[in-house]
Amino acid sequence: MDKISSQIPSIIAIDGPAASGKSTIGLRLANRLGYLFFDTGLMYRAITWLALARGIDIHDEAALSKLAEETQIDVAPASQSDGRVCDVLVDGQDITWETRTRRVDENVSLVAAYAGVRRALSQQQQRIGRRGNIVMVGRDIGTVVLPEADLKIYLDATAEERARRRHDEIIARGGRPDYAEILQRVIERDRIDSTRDVAPLKAAEDAVVLDSDQLSEDQVFERVLALIK
Ligand code: CDP
Numbered sequence: 277m278d279k280i281s282s283q284i285p286s287i288i289a290i291d292g293p294a295a296s297g298k299s300t301i302g303l304r305l306a307n308r309l310g311y312l313f314f315d316t317g318l319m320y321r322a323i324t325w326l327a328l329a330r331g332i333d334i335h336d337e338a339a340l341s342k343l344a345e346e347t348q349i350d351v352a353p354a355s356q357s358d359g360r361v362c363d364v365l366v367d368g369q370d371i372t373w374e375t376r377t378r379r380v381d382e383n384v385s386l387v388a389a390y391a392g393v394r395r396a397l398s399q400q401q402q403r404i405g406r407r408g409n410i411v412m413v414g415r416d417i418g419t420v421v422l423p424e425a426d427l428k429i430y431l432d433a434t435a436e437e438r439a440r441r442r443h444d445e446i447i448a449r450g451g452r453p454d455y456a457e458i459l460q461r462v463i464e465r466d467r468i469d470s471t472r473d474v475a476p477l478k479a480a481e482d483a484v485v486l487d488s489d490q491l492s493e494d495q496v497f498e499r500v501l502a503l504i505k
Contacts, residue, residue: 285425285426285504286410287410287424287425287427288410288425289412289413289414289418289421289422289425289428289429289480290305290412290413290414290417290428290430291413291414291419291428291430291431291477291480291483292415292430292477293415293433293435293462293465293466293469293470294442294462294466295439295445296432296433296438296488297488297493297496298413298414298431299315299317299413300493301500302315302411302413303361303411304497305411305497306410308501309409310409311410312409312411313361313362313410314401314404314410314411314412314413315413317414318351318364318375319397320393321376321380322349322371322375323340323343323344323387323393323397324383324387325366325371325377326343326347326371327340327343328380328383334383334386334387335386337390337391340387340390340392341391341392342392344393345392347367348366348367348368349366349397349400350363350365350368351363351365352365381465385464385468385469386468388468389468389472390474394474398416398421398475401417401422402421405417416475418430418479418482419475419478419480423480427484427504428480428484429483429486430483430485430486431486431496432486432487433487433488433489435459435462435463437488437489438462439455440455446458484503486500
């Protein structure tokens with residue numbers, strides 16, 4: 277492991293659109309620094325999964341907000357080596373892979389647009405994030421959740437490149453994805469995420485924007501490390 281000088285940022289926010297590589301880079305960075313890695317998208321996915329599992333109408337904003345307020349979501353270090361980055365627990369139940377299903381993918385941006393859902397989840401994220409020594413990834417970390425972050429990165433890439441990455445990820449997990457369908461979902465999720473009224477997806481004014489289209493994962497990681505050093 278490289279030695280990194282003492283003046284390293286304590287709160288690091290990484291935002292960006294769907295499948296832009298935030299989680300991969302964020303996790304590598306957190307491991308390198310010995311920081312906590314927190315993927316906030318998992319919380320929105322967990323609430324979406326729970327609503328679908330309980331048969332709650334996904335269009336019922338009040339019911340979804342209540343669910344987000346009442347549900348205990350835990351994101352813990354991976355307990356199994358089955359390709360997971362961390363465990364996602366809802367009221368104690370392991371739903372790590374359920375958060376990645378197509379139904380969750382199709383509905384999560386709708387749920388994440390509800391003000392009450394965002395309020396409940398952002399509060400939990402702030403409580404954890406403000407302790408520092410953390411790499412937190414999402415859509416609104418640098419703009420709303422932790423505007424005081426010491427370093428803000430906005431990771432971007434074209435929708436086609438991001439869909440290709442998500443496609444390859446699913447193949448690596450043994451799935452048989454359809455590229456055109458993934459691309460369509462990525463574009464639709466971006467549209468909802470960036471046009472919603474509350475905490476829309478956008479780069480914070482003081483964020484460093486990294487376009488990863490022409491870069492390998494290692495190259496992106498090197499650039500992020502350079503920002504920290
Ligand atoms: O991993 P991927 O980029 O596909 O998405 P994610 O980070 O798991 O987030 C799933 C969805 O949750 C996003 O499309 C957003 O609608 C929502 N989200 C959000 O609104 N705010 C965040 N801080 C994180 C995720």
